[in-house]
Structures are given as C-alpha cells and as structure tokens.
Amino acid sequence: QVQLVESGGGLVQTGGSLRLSCAASGRAVNMYTFGWFRQAPGNEREFVATISASIAIANVADSVKGRFTSSTDGAMNTVTLQMNALKQDDSAVYYCAAVTTWGARTQSAYDYWGRGTQVTVSS
Numbered sequence: 001q002v003q004l005v006e007s008g009g010g011l012v013q014t015g016g017s018l019r020l021s022c023a024a025s026g027r028a029v030n031m032y033t034f035g036w037f038r039q040a041p042g043n044e045r046e047f048v049a050t051i052s053a054s055i056a057i058a059n060v061a062d063s064v065k066g067r068f069t070s071s072t073d074g075a076m077n078t079v080t081l082q083m084n085a086l087k088q089d090d091s092a093v094y095y096c097a098a099v100t101t102w103g104a105r106t107q108s109a110y111d112y113w114g115r116g117t118q119v120t121v122s123s
Helices: none
Strands: 002-007 010-013 018-026 033-039 046-052 057-060 068-072 078-083 092-099 117-122
Touching: 002 092, 018 033, 018 092, 018 117, 033 068, 033 078, 046 068, 046 078, 057 068
Parallel strands: 010 117
Antiparallel strands: 002 018, 018 078, 033 046, 033 092, 046 057, 068 078, 092 117
16 A cells, blocks of 8 residues: 655646656555646646656656656655646646556556646746
C-alpha cells in the first residue's frame, strides 16, 4: 500500500510557475514509479510526467516538454512537478499516482492515487 498526498496547487498568471509536491508513504516507496496526471473539466485524465528513482529515469508528455520537469528526493518520499511557463490550457486538477512497473502512461495502469490539487492559470 502506498499513500499519496499532493500539495502546491493554486492560482497563477499565464507565464508563471508552480511547484507541486506529492508526499508518498508506505512500504518500499522507493521501488515505485510515480506519475503525474491532470484532468480539466469535461476532459479525460491525461498523462503529464513519470519518474522512477530506482532506474533513474523521468519523462514528460510532449504537451509539457521543456516547461515541466519531475524530480524526487531520491528516497521517493517526495516527488515534485516543477511547472514553468504555465498556460491557461494547463489549468486542471493534478494527480499523483504510483505503480510498481516503469513506462506506464495511462491512468488504468496505476494502482494508487492521491486526491489531487487544483491548478488554475489565469490570463
């Protein structure tokens, strides 16, 4: 079992930055892959980024490449999503998720989810 709690969301102007955090607790969290997803009203939940400390790999969706980066404290107790150059299209509820395998970009592949944190980008 892994418990995930997101924080750091809020209101920011276009072009601004936010840093989301996901606090992970439970057994062997360092063996998990963590993903970030987002869901805007009326849209499906979409993949944003994923990171694995155990194999030292992180990647992001093409839609946020060059603006968003994911990192971890190494022990995987905290996973962060640094979001720069934010656009209004980035407004959504952002979720942290965890799975034991690497490479998953679909929400159905993830076993554990946080409750999400709202990000709103204003004009």
